Amino acid sequence: MVKLLHFSDTHVSHRRFRDVKDSWKIHNRVTWIEEDYCQGFKEALEIAAKIDCDYLVHSGDLFDIPVGRNFSGPTEYSRAFVIRELKNFFEKTNYEKLLIIIDGNHGTYLTRNNSTLEFIQAAFPDNVHIFTNYHLKDAIRKNTPLILEMEDVNFYLFPYLKFGRLETWYEEYEKWLVNNQQPDSSKISIAVAHGMDRGMDLHELVLQYKYDYVALGHDHNQRRIKKNAWQCGSTAKYTFAERDQKKGVLEVQIKKGEDPTITPHLIKKTRRMKQIDMTLNTDLTVVEFEKKLKEKMSEFKAVFNGENATRLKFSFDGSILLSNWWNMEDILIELQKDGLGDNYNLLEFRWDSGDVKKRAPISLEKSAQLYDYLIEDPVEDFERYIRSLSLENEKQAMQFIDLGAKIIEEVFTYTAKEEESEKEETS
Ligand SMILES: [Mn+2]
Structure with missing residues (x-):
């Protein structure tokens, strides 16, 4: 039997600059919100030590930044925090545990061959195994597996990739997956993947193959996808859509050929997020x-x-x-x-x-309607305008006129429809 702690989407180093109070938890060092995500990470490790798991599996988005076009790396505070907490954990458990981490869409320089996971691996070379976006791209290019083989268990790694973006990527990804990532029937086989949108960033086969457990990340809401596949959710609330969600990690016990036993553990202290909904009307x-x-x-x-x-x-x-x-x-x-x-x-x-x-005042709406009547036939008007430019290339002129006619038609039909539906609503 193998026991895992499955955690995910810790988003350490998440910071907000707009619409937040200008207040530090520690002056000039760390803000309250940044600290929330550090605490989620810390609590997950405390649970891991308590349940005495064999492996810790982090299914992506350990750090919040860089992300997309934001190329800033994690803050020094949060880097030090992660290293210090991992050191505490490994010392407490006599350096007997292994941590496996994959890249998500956060905390990674997507277009570069760098990941923020590297310094964690460098700090604990014998206890941390990382699998980055560029490891995945290499594996696909060379048609080689992305597997961590241990004595009792194989891990099949699926760092984040939006392979469904292009048909050619999809085909290459599927080919790589079928050739290299099929579970080993004689050993406990565990898949680790960052993705939730099937056919886009999570391949259907990852859920269909007979892995003993699939550790999923990316969806911040903890939930069971299949008997053997769970999204474990984030360790702190991230968006207001998560305001009422419970946050936690999963204890997973796996025996070869049996359904895994899943025990959720709650993260106790999470920040209160409150959303107040209000419906406005024009009389207000x-x-x-x-x-x-x-x-x-x-x-x-x-x-x-x-x-x-x-x-x-x-x-x-x-x-x-x-x-x-x-x-x-x-x-x-x-x-x-x-x-x-x-x-x-x-x-x-x-x-x-x-x-x-947001509706324009009545007086403005009326003048807008009046404007419609000033142009009798907008298509004809537009053609007259194009002709007035005396374009030498007749083919080009006709293309402009056709295109203009299409745009005008779209705009005017759209306006008519909009007005109709507005009237329906108010009646
Ligand atoms: Mn994600």
Whole structure:
């Protein structure tokens, strides 16, 4: 039997710069939010020591940065934190445990042959095995396996790759997988993959092959995908969509040829995130809007304490007059200043109005409609305009006219449809 601690998506070194309180946990060293993700990582290791697992498996996104076009590496604080906590863990367990980590889409320089996992491996060369994006690309190019073979168990590694982006990548990836990554029927076989979107970043075969366990990462919500495949979720809340999720890690006991036994362990201390939903309507005055928000905020009136301060988000939908919305945004900015001041126990204050329909005032809507009637036949008008340019190339001129006609048609039909649906809604 083999016992794993499966953890994932620790996102250490996650920082926020907008809409957060200007406050350090340790002055000039680490902010409260950055520290939250360090603590999640630390608690996962504490659970690993307690359950006395044979292997620790991290299924990606250990560090939060670099990501996408943000090429900044993890902060020195968080690098040191990770090394120190791992050293504590390995010492406590007499350097008998192995940690296996794969690259996710975070914490890796996707277009370069570098990964932030490298210095961890360099610090603990006998206890840490890393599998990076560039290891994967090499393996695909050379058609070689990406496997860690131990005496009792084989690990099949699938660092993050959005192979479904191009058909040719998909075919190459599948070919590599079929040729190299099939489970060994005589040994305990464990797949480790960062991905959740099937056919895009998680290949169907990873779930179909008879691995004894598939340790998945990328989805921050802990859940069972199949009897033998789990997303273990993140160790700290990351987006407001995760506000009500429990966070944790998985203890996995595996016997060859049997279903694995999964025991979730909760991360106890996670930051409170609260989202307040409000539906706006065009009758709502700016004064009423301010009053309502202040009422909702009163719950958080307290002396600031970074240890238990809340991250708060207002989410608006409904519809509103644009001219009112401008004033409401000014009020939100004022309330944010208050909320992140000394009288509220808030660490973050933000809002999302992406779902609000912002309507122009009636007077403007009317003039916009009047404008439609000024052009009798926009296609003809456009053709006249192109002809006025006296283009020498007749073929090119015709292409412009055709293209213009298509665009005009699209724009005008779209407007007509939009108006219809708006009328339906208000009736
Ligand atoms: Mn991810």
